[in-house]
Amino acid sequence: MNSRPTVAVTMGDGAGVGPEICIAACLDPTVLAMARPVIIGDAARLEHAAKVLDTDVDVRVIGSPSEAEDTPGAIQVIDLGLLPADLPWGELSPIAGDASFRYIERASALAMSGEVQAICTAPLNKEALHSAGHLYPGHTEMLAALTDTDEVSMMLSSPKLRVIHVTTHIGLIDAVAKIEPGLVERTIRRGNEALIRAGIERPHIGVCAINPHAGENGLFGYGEEQEKIVPAIATLQDDGIDAVGPLPADTAFFLAGRGDYDLIVAMYHDQGHGPIKVLGIEAGVNITVGLPVIRTSVDHGTAFDIAGTGKVDTASMSEALRQAAALAAV
Structure with missing residues (x-):
């Protein structure tokens, strides 16, 4: 393992604040000092979010976590390419709900195979998730099912x-x-x-x-x-x-x-x-305890009311990433 653990960062619901907080946290120097983050999401949506944030960032598409590089001003993305270019901000979308599940599914597989040492999740929208046919109450129960864990x-x-x-x-x-x-x-x-x-x-x-x-x-x-x-x-x-x-x-x-x-x-x-x-x-971070993999998350929702405006506070996502890295390093 590298001295800094690789953390899979799932983008969450693409219609919410997930893309914005992922970009900000993955550029945060305090995060990069502890972790090597790799976003599992949609590169085009992240580029759109960067414009919303008025942030100059190089969105680099990679095929696997092992390809991630330390490049100033760049974020590493495993691009699943699931979202339409015209997906509205702040609106319920079954497409975005399905994509949020697919990001978690890929991150779980990477963690179970040892390609990443932890997972950090941006928020999903439960109604969108359910409308896409994924009937889980939330991330906690979804990850338990994906990792074949009886109780968390x-x-x-x-x-x-x-x-x-x-x-x-x-x-x-x-x-x-x-x-x-x-x-x-x-x-x-x-x-x-x-x-x-x-x-x-x-x-x-x-x-x-x-x-x-x-x-x-x-x-x-x-x-x-x-x-x-x-x-x-x-x-x-x-x-x-x-x-x-x-x-x-x-x-x-x-x-x-x-x-x-x-x-x-x-x-x-x-x-x-x-x-x-x-x-x-x-400042709150959600940690799923009892999984065979480390998982942390922000303790807030998709914030549809401010999604796509650049107004979201990104501190919780940075803290979630730092805690994921700290737990993975133990």
Whole structure:
């Protein structure tokens, strides 16, 4: 492997901000100091995005990651050529939805074969993805299927807070029904292992409750904490894992924000996403934990309302690429 890992950067939905943030991040000197990025996408769309950004960039088409070169002002692209030249910015398109899947499909194959050491994904649009016949809730589930992985977890990382989710892209009622001690235990183990790989020797993990005030000794809910969470924590503690809870979520996130916990375990999507986004969506990075490959992503969507305007904040994509490189180098 090169001293800098090669990272496959998927372009996301070509009608959204993906092409813009890919260009900006792949030209970022702080990224290039850590990684050799190769975009999987459409060269013509990237050239269009460069004009939107008023950026002078050399879009170089290559056949494989091994052909990537370090050339100032150039980005390396494996061009799948799937988008029409007149694709509108900011509009739902099944063509763009299908292309976003194909980029991920190619990146997964490259990672599984060892041709790249990590994947970093720009956002896709779920409605466009579904309209193209790819019925996945999102990147996390898609990558699990493409890598033949039974179960993965979503971890969000920001400078002040890390959160791993027991459930993600399902409704709240379904999430509560799905939570059970085995799933809670496996999720916490994945988070613990990921932090150890990242250099935290013994992570201190706070586990959120499901109900307000952690059920308040039976006043709220129907005993979900005792039934679904407490047995998992007991098993983990017996194995030497420093997990505590169930904790009232409002208190847990406050304590984690001031540094008391290395990781918070959220029981459902919005319980974990809300605090991360309040702290600053531009700094949040999504990490899929449990895959046989490293995958990071921005923690924002396709932003159709500003796509093609050059107004997008590209900081999250740069941070996602830096984190992919750092994880691949471990």
